[in-house]
Amino acid sequence: MDESRPIFVQIAEQIENDIIGGALAEETQVPSTNEFAAFYRINPATALKGVNLLVDEGILYKKRGIGMFVADGAQGRLVTKRRDQFRAEFVRPLLMEAAKLGITSTQLSDMIRKEEQQ
Amino acid sequence: MTTATETQFRAAGPAGRILNVVRLNVANPWTTIIMPWLILGIIFLANLTIWWIIFNSVGADNVADVSDGLQYSGASTWIFVYMTVVAIQAINLTFPFALGYGVTRRDFWLGSSVTFVLLSAMYAVGMTILSVIEETTNGWGLGGHMFTAVFFGDTWLQRLFIYFVAFLFFFFFGAAIATVYVRWRANGVTLFFVVLAALLIAGAAVLTLTGNWQVIGDFFARTGLVGSFAWSLVITVISGFAGYLILRRATPKN
Amino acid sequence: MTAVIEVTGLSKTFGSIRAVDDVSFTVEENKIYGLLGRNGAGKTTLMQLLTGQDFAMKGDIRVFGESPVENAHVLQRISFIKESQRYPDDFRVKHVFKSAPWFFANWDAEFAERLIGDFRLPLNQRIKKLSRGQLSSIGVIVGLASRAPLTFFDEPYLGLDAVARQTFYDRLLEDYAQNPRTVILSTHLIDEVANLLEHVLVIDQGRIIIDQDAESLRGTATAVVGVATAVDAFVGTREVIHRDRVGGLASVTIAGLDATERAAASAAGLELTPVSLQQLIIRRTNTSEREFEQSA
Numbered sequence: 001m002d003e004s005r006p007i008f009v010q011i012a013e014q015i016e017n018d019i020i021g022g023a024l025a026e027e028t029q030v031p032s033t034n035e036f037a038a039f040y041r042i043n044p045a046t047a048l049k050g051v052n053l054l055v056d057e058g059i060l061y062k063k064r065g066i067g068m069f070v071a072d073g074a075q076g077r078l079v080t081k082r083r084d085q086f087r088a089e090f091v092r093p094l095l096m097e098a099a100k101l102g103i104t105s106t107q108l109s110d111m112i113r114k115e116e117q118q
Numbered sequence: 119m120t121t122a123t124e125t126q127f128r129a130a131g132p133a134g135r136i137l138n139v140v141r142l143n144v145a146n147p148w149t150t151i152i153m154p155w156l157i158l159g160i161i162f163l164a165n166l167t168i169w170w171i172i173f174n175s176v177g178a179d180n181v182a183d184v185s186d187g188l189q190y191s192g193a194s195t196w197i198f199v200y201m202t203v204v205a206i207q208a209i210n211l212t213f214p215f216a217l218g219y220g221v222t223r224r225d226f227w228l229g230s231s232v233t234f235v236l237l238s239a240m241y242a243v244g245m246t247i248l249s250v251i252e253e254t255t256n257g258w259g260l261g262g263h264m265f266t267a268v269f270f271g272d273t274w275l276q277r278l279f280i281y282f283v284a285f286l287f288f289f290f291f292g293a294a295i296a297t298v299y300v301r302w303r304a305n306g307v308t309l310f311f312v313v314l315a316a317l318l319i320a321g322a323a324v325l326t327l328t329g330n331w332q333v334i335g336d337f338f339a340r341t342g343l344v345g346s347f348a349w350s351l352v353i354t355v356i357s358g359f360a361g362y363l364i365l366r367r368a369t370p371k372n
Numbered sequence: 373m374t375a376v377i378e379v380t381g382l383s384k385t386f387g388s389i390r391a392v393d394d395v396s397f398t399v400e401e402n403k404i405y406g407l408l409g410r411n412g413a414g415k416t417t418l419m420q421l422l423t424g425q426d427f428a429m430k431g432d433i434r435v436f437g438e439s440p441v442e443n444a445h446v447l448q449r450i451s452f453i454k455e456s457q458r459y460p461d462d463f464r465v466k467h468v469f470k471s472a473p474w475f476f477a478n479w480d481a482e483f484a485e486r487l488i489g490d491f492r493l494p495l496n497q498r499i500k501k502l503s504r505g506q507l508s509s510i511g512v513i514v515g516l517a518s519r520a521p522l523t524f525f526d527e528p529y530l531g532l533d534a535v536a537r538q539t540f541y542d543r544l545l546e547d548y549a550q551n552p553r554t555v556i557l558s559t560h561l562i563d564e565v566a567n568l569l570e571h572v573l574v575i576d577q578g579r580i581i582i583d584q585d586a587e588s589l590r591g592t593a594t595a596v597v598g599v600a601t602a603v604d605a606f607v608g609t610r611e612v613i614h615r616d617r618v619g620g621l622a623s624v625t626i627a628g629l630d631a632t633e634r635a636a637a638s639a640a641g642l643e644l645t646p647v648s649l650q651q652l653i654i655r656r657t658n659t660s661e662r663e664f665e666q667s668a
Binding site: 141 | 424425444453454459464477
Binding site: 005006007008033034037038040041042043044045046049 | 403404538541542545546548549550567568569570586587588590591646
């Protein structure tokens with residue numbers, strides 16, 4: 001676990017990663033809060049907070065008396081969300097830095113292509 | 119949330135709590151029950167051997183004289199000292215442990231008192247039975263005295279009483295001393311014995327100066343053996359109350 | 373949420389030492405609390421006061437709504453095996469597990485047996501002859517298997533190896549999830565247990581200096597590292613928790629930063645490093661890290 005950020009946020013991200021990666025398919029049940037707590041060795045209240053974060057976002061939903069399930073279309077929505085984040089966290093600073101160094105967007109895409117070929 | 123805990127939890131009543139302390143005190147019966155009888159048995163066998171040797175060396179004619187001498191045997195007095203140690207350990211070590219189990223000081227003292235009374239009764243009855251056998255077999259056929267030593271009384275009833283009262287005294291006096299230690303550590307015990315010794319010396323001085331030693335002698339002559347032992351109950355009862363009052367404000371230290 | 377413990381203005385002094393100094397806090401039901409601080413900070417005294425083993429000089433203690441002193445109704449719901457717990461002289465390990473069920477109404481014998489196996493406790497061994505770690509595991513097992521509504525663990529893992537400590541955390545979480553109860557974990561080794569805690573109480577020189585939700589405490593501090601002049605310029609008038617200086621370099625711990633402040637810091641060529649709970653407490657209690665770890 002990363003020390004600088006709240007654990008429940010990291011738990012939510014872990015679950016999101018599993019949904020994006022397909023380990024947790026849509027309409028399947030996710031492990032219980034207590035199972036998450038035991039697996040990550042964290043307080044169950046913290047795990048619940050992480051799960052609730054995803055419930056609030058509509059990624060998970062509760063089936064009464066059974067447990068938590070991955071919502072229909074959750075994977076697609078998460079990918080969209082992560083792409084937005086990617087743009088904000090990586091692409092924007094990349095362009096800013098490039099502008100500072102006088103790199104044009106054509107040069108930048110060339111660099112990316114070259115990097116891919118290696 | 120509260121109701122869930124309440125319903126889930128079965129609390130023990132006062133009698134149950136005190137009984138639990140009794141069980142805790144004898145959780146390892148080896149120390150409080152088996153070991154003392156075992157030692158008593160070994161000492162008895164050793165004595166039996168000695169009596170047998172004496173019996174064979176002095177010849178049948180002089181056995182009665184020797185038997186009179188054996189009346190002053192102190193072979194079974196160690197058991198009272200042993201029980202003092204049992205009482206001290208109970209207060210010094212079982213007490214802090216019992217608090218960890220959520221026992222109150224009051225319940226601990228009451229439970230330990232019940233333990234002391236029960237153990238006193240068991241040993242008094244057991245030793246009285248042995249004394250009766252000793253008596254009826256004329257000293258195990260060898261004129262020996264271990265349970266019928268002269269200071270334990272003349273009849274089985276007297277012996278039962280004296281044994282019982284003596285055990286109670288050693289248990290409660292030992293326990294009371296231990297409470298002084300638990301509450302005020304070594305300094306407290308030292309002070310206690312200094313004060314006790316000072317009082318005894320002062321008493322002796324007063325008696326000597328006023329030439330009143332005779333009064334003490336008369337007192338014991340008048341009250342007799344059984345009566346004198348009965349008077350020890352005063353100290354036993356005082357120890358019982360004092361011990362509780364001291365322990366009530368004691369905190370186990372490490 | 374129901375309060376299991378309510379303490380107001382509690383003080384206890386030993387001679388001139390203020391072991392517990394005008395302390396007030398509440399403990400809510402069914403949460404895992406960390407009672408953290410250096411050795412000698414007042415943790416054990418505080419727990420002894422809460423369990424009626426010691427007597428307050430000032431202030432008020434309510435446990436399950438009542439005073440715990442000589443109160444069987446309250447004390448029967450508490451399990452508190454001290455780190456320095458003394459046992460009857462003649463006790464073997466088995467005698468502890470024979471007697472514990474008499475005193476804990478919720479005792480789970482099967483669970484205890486499983487734990488005895490987990491920790492490889494020799495039942496026939498005399499308690500006097502146990503190693504430090506084995507002694508700790510007795511406290512851990514009694515604390516877990518007693519399922520007392522209020523359970524204290526006092527430095528539960530002194531002498532336990534890494535495997536045994538993990539076993540303790542796993543069993544605690546597992547059993548706590550199934551049988552929620554109020555747990556107070558007292559320790560000076562914070563990093564390992566940080567993630568288990570829901571709430572943190574930090575005691576230093578008899579005073580509670582942190583009383584906060586564990587999650588909100590996380591990320592409340594950041595260390596700003598860089599050239600001293602740049603660091604000082606960035607820190608400005610912010611509250612400084614801790615300051616270290618080596619030559620021209622400085623490392624200053626300040627309250628957590630938001631995204632724009634972080635961006636400003638990196639623009640100024642400063643490095644930001646996260647501060648763990650343990651580091652945060654060390655810095656708040658003004659102790660050197662080495663001193664802290666050696667205070668056991």
